Amino acid sequence: MLNVTKTAAEKRKAFKDGINSGTLQRVPGAFSPLVARLLEEQGFDAIYISGAVLSADLGLPDIGLTTLTEVATRGHQIARSTNLPCMIDVDTGFGEPMSAYRTMVEMENQGLAAFHLEDQVNPKRCGHLDNKDVVPVDVMVRRIKAAVEARQDENFTIMARTDARGIEGLDAAIDRAKAYVDAGADAIFPEAMKDESDFEAFRKGVDVPILANMTEFGKSDLLTTKQMQDLGINIVIYPVTSLRIAMGAVESAFERIRDEGTQEGVVPQMQTRARLYELLNYEEYNKFDTSIFNFKV
Template identity: 60%
Template sequence: MLFATTPPEAKRRALREALRSGRLLRFPGAFSPLVAMLIERLGFDGVYISGAVLSADLGLPDVGLTTLTEVAWRSRQIARVTGLPAIVDIDTGFGEVLNVARTVQELEEMGLAGCHLEDQVNPKRCGHLDHKALVPVEEMERKVRAAVQARRDPNFLIIARTDARGVEGLEAAIERARAYVAAGADMIFPEALQSEEEFAAFRKALPDVPLLANMTEFGKSPLLSAERLEALGYNLVIYPVTGLRLAMKAVEEGFRHLLEAGTQEALLDRMQTRKELYELLQYERYTVFDQNVYNFRLEETTSSSENQ
């Protein structure tokens, strides 16, 4: 209700402990607080907040147009409703070294458990597109150090993402990752690896460093199963755009039908019912504040003439 009962500090501790467990943690992308609540109900390990998804939700391409204020506020809305740890994409840090430091402190205040910072030149682009450009290693090292120095909670997770695989090659990406770890990064996110062998090579090169795998659809990386990623030694996997893609395709198909048929009657069995929505929202529990909030009875039905 209202806010999750688990405080942010406890979520961060739980994430750190889970990363030491040796099992793969699964973080689907949440494009809204309601989706984050569903992720928790289904039994996932955490919530991921994608910069690409937030941009798309605003009707913008993923080229660094979103601001710290927009990302931090949306992240806060998502993180507050779930007891799971939430990590967020901060692109290139919304500016230079000082901006990165402020970003980390803002996100801590907003209840996030961690963030990832990438080594692209701004304006950045999706990590699975061609013709990316990278900042010098030294510049990214300064940003990583600033992020580490700025956090107040030592359990706030600083993840360094490198996009070097598609620009400088696999070995250069590994060398950049080592430099970012030396600068203080807690975890490495090697973006757009192109084969299972490359995922394995990254783990072999950094045997003691937590690694994040990005299983985004329609990209350069093969869609490896959770079981395979765990066997390869990865610690955390994100599914950043899966929920948005599923939702938008369902909305598109539903609205096409509505336009053609003039009624949504035939779509009811594909919808979340009112009862299911209210259960997810924990609507009934709000009577602890006001007995008149939930003073009705919901019937599960597929008839358009009855309460849905």
Template identity: 60%
Template sequence: MLYSQVTPSDKRRAFRAALDAAATTGEPLRLPGAFNPLSARLIQDKGFEGVYVSGAVLSADLGLPDIGLTTLTEVAGRSQQIARVTDLPALVDADTGFGEPMNVARTVQALEDAGVAGAHVEDQVNPKRCGHLDGKEVVGLDEAAKRVRAAADARRDPGFLIMARTDVRGTIPGDAGLRAAIDRAKALVDAGADAIFPEAMKDLSEFEAVASAVDVPVLANMTEFGKSELFTRRQLGDAGVRLIIYPVTLLRVAMGAAERALDEIAETGTQAGQVEGMQTRARLYELLDYAAYNTFDEGIFTYRP
């Protein structure tokens, strides 16, 4: 009932332990993107290992493109709403850290307070662009390293995971782009990153090259309509990947279904044809743990008219 009984510190410890175990099992942790707290409950119910809070999803939910328009307050607020309803660790997209290195430090502490297990900070120029679009620009390595050092120095709970995302692969064509991504990943680990998010890898061999070059967990972004093929968990595990995010999948599925339902209402005058595919009221109440709320009410409600 209400919120998770697992403390943020315990979630962080469990997250790191699971990442260590993934290196042995070869089964990467799967973190679907939650577009609201209820979808985070569903992700836990379906047996996934974590929840991802996507900057692209948060932007879209606000009716905005993913070009750095959201604020730290908006991201931390939604992250807290999601993290507190699930026992799973939540990893948050912190974009470029919302400013200069001091802003990155504040971002990390705000997200710690929000109860999430970790966050990634990227090396794009501010304002950023979606990682799978063309026309991205990255800051110099020195600036990227300063962001990571600021994040690592600012955290108060050593269990909070600092992940460095690099977008440099998408800014340099050919093998030179991969070499640049590997060199930058190594430097960001030296700056204090606990994990690496190499964005827009071309194929499995590129994921494997990055994973082989660093001694920290590597994340794969399996977003639809992007630069990377949609590889399976087994394929990515064999390539050395330890985390997989599916950042926009649930939002895209939900919005696709919503659009079809609205089209049907507009065309036929009723939603009757959509009912079979809907989540039932009983299933919604199960996810919300409605029965526990009723039991609580019955236990304290002493007045009868």
């Protein structure tokens, strides 16, 4: 909108340059365009759009129930609201390799800068749950190759996620990552790593940017940005943090309203009307509107 000045192509290049810069890219998750606007204002490097968050926001568990159309639509809504590049979770590509091809086309058309495609069996489940299963390597390789073939902008980042760590072991997960890079993946997302040693092994094993998923209540230790920078990790996501904070605050506030009969006690914790208008850039919209609708009937 009025505050967005960068094109999708510019944002894609910024994302690719960032993950190859040697500086850890900090990428929190946004569950809405408004949250993305706030995160841009706070100086983060990019925006992450989580499949788990999108599912939860629709009142669904993260077990592959969302559709390509739902994910692409939410991705577009968030991407068009910010100058930051946006990376989106496309699960398993919503089907077989031909579906991964279409997924690439749709995400590029919707203004996204990057996505990650995973090697779980379709339909998938949350990466930090047990009893996951992964497809044979050659099936995932075909998914990646289909996406690469569909890509029009060379700066769109295709990231391969592997969930094999908890199923086949660390060495097998690294071997899978190498095969995915050979198939054309620009970066690797090793899911459900346990600790620094896991990330260190991946860093030694593959020569492309690596993502660390710092999700709360999961299987991974919550590392600091300094620890991750020292390990040579290129990008960190905080996928569900904003939703968990927001829902925790909503639950607590409405418990008080239910019990006390008024919201008076939680008003100090609320974002003010003035702050919301500032974040929405109301003043600039008003100036723009007045400059056009300046006639009298």
